[in-house]
Amino acid sequence: MPGWAEILVRSFVFLIVLFLITKGLGKKQMSQLNIFQYITGIVIGSIVAIHVTDVATNPVYGILALAVWFLIPVTVEFLALKSKGFRNIFQGKGTVLIQNGKIMEDNMKKERFTTDNLLEELRNNQVFNAADVEFAVLEPTGKVNLLPKKENQPITPKILGTNVSPEKESQTVIMDGNALLEPLANASLNTNWLETELTKMNVSIENVFLGQVDSDGQLTVDLYDDKLAVPEPTEKPLLLASMKKCQADLELFALATESQESKDLYQKNSERMQQAIDKITPYLQ
Amino acid sequence: MTVSSQVKGCFSSIKSAEATLETLAVKTNDQETEQIFKEVQHTLKTVKNDLENQVIYLTKEEPQYKS
Structure with missing residues (x-):
């Protein structure tokens, strides 16, 4: 085999081996370098570089060396998992x-x-x-x-002492004009529901670039056609507004009536409504 | 507008709000949110019942405006 062909073959083989080793070492190797991962990274890279460019070397030795340098960090990480003292030495302390x-x-x-x-x-x-x-x-x-x-520190609702409603992750149910079945099922919804919601918004699914459902089952979409206005979700603000109106009405009735009995009834219910509004406001915003 | 019809209007608003709350409670995926919606729905139900009685009482008081 001529030298150039051997280099090509070696490059290809070592590329695959390197890929597998990096996969095997896991995400930690990619994200952060502690002492040990730093060393392993350098050595593995050098081994591959030498064996790819120098045709005089025996590629089997190269793979053997790679195997050793793959096993060492894996063993070290396993031991580090078990012992804190070991961890301090090999992965360092803050x-x-x-x-x-x-x-x-x-x-x-x-x-x-x-x-x-x-x-x-x-x-x-x-x-x-x-x-x-x-x-x-x-x-x-x-x-x-x-x-x-x-x-x-940045202001959080906890510092302000306000209540917020819990929010779960949104599910992406439409991507590039196609309904995604698995996320829909995760949100315990189906394509019929999706069609109904889209009809309500007066858009066709082909025109939707991205559609997401939040944990309250509210669908929000982004369209390909940016000139089309998508109606904002109104259900919750409307509910809050109508509850507030009822509360105000009850207060008004209480003031207007002359019968003491009716006055008490209106007042009591107006207070109840106020409590209900206070309770639900964080969830409707 | 008579008092009776005003109270009736308020009564139906509450009824509609209660129904919206019920759908929201069904739609949400979160247990805690569902619980709150149900509690508030319950409060609205008590208010609704009170108002219903009041509507009946007012209709008796003003039989000329009975609809």
């Missing part, structure tokens, strides 16, 4: 850079982390003033994660 709002200069020195590095990482986390940080840690992967001080 280093605290800021604690209680104070920068830990000693820890920074240990990691050879300069002030500029720190500021850069804080900016990466959208923090421009070190005084806004309560706690920051340098992860083994080299990324800095931080907890802003309470007053600098």
Whole structure:
């Protein structure tokens, strides 16, 4: 076999082997590099490079070496799963850079982390003033994660003390003009329902680029034809408005009537309506 | 509009709201949401019953406007 052909064959074979190894090592290898994955990545890459370009080497040795370097990280990860001490050595521990709002200069020195590095990482986390940080840690992967001080944290409904309705994931039921049966079944709906909803909106399924159903069974669509206006869902706002109107009406009746008995009845029911409205408002917004 | 017909209007609004709540409760996938919808529907039902009695009472009071 001429040299160039051998390189072609080797490239192809090692590409497949490399693909399988990367698959086998899992998603962790792709996302974050801890010490060990960093080493394995470099070595596996080098082994493949040498054996592909140098026709003098024995490809069987190459595959053998790859097998070893595949088994080592898998074993290490398995052991790391079992023991915390092992994990600390092979996958590293996070280093605290800021604690209680104070920068830990000693820890920074240990990691050879300069002030500029720190500021850069804080900016990466959208923090421009070190005084806004309560706690920051340098992860083994080299990324800095931080907890802003309470007053600098984004506002959540919990901080505001308001109730919100729980929301489950939406199901994508129409893609590129085709109904997707499995997501429909997940939302316990069927194609008949979909057709009815689309007829209500006065659109045909071929014109729908993307259609999703939220956990309340409300269908929202995006059309190919962007000039067509899709009606906004009105059921919930209408319900809330009509409940509010009833409540106001009852209050009005209570004021208008002269019979004490009727007044009490209207008042009691107006209060009941108010409670119902307070309870349901988060769910209708 | 007489008082009786106003109360009747309010009564039917509540009836419609109750029905909408019922459909919403059926449509939702979330247990908690379904529970809330059902509770509110129950409240509306009590209000509806009270109003129904009131409508009957008002019709008796104003028999000339009986419809």
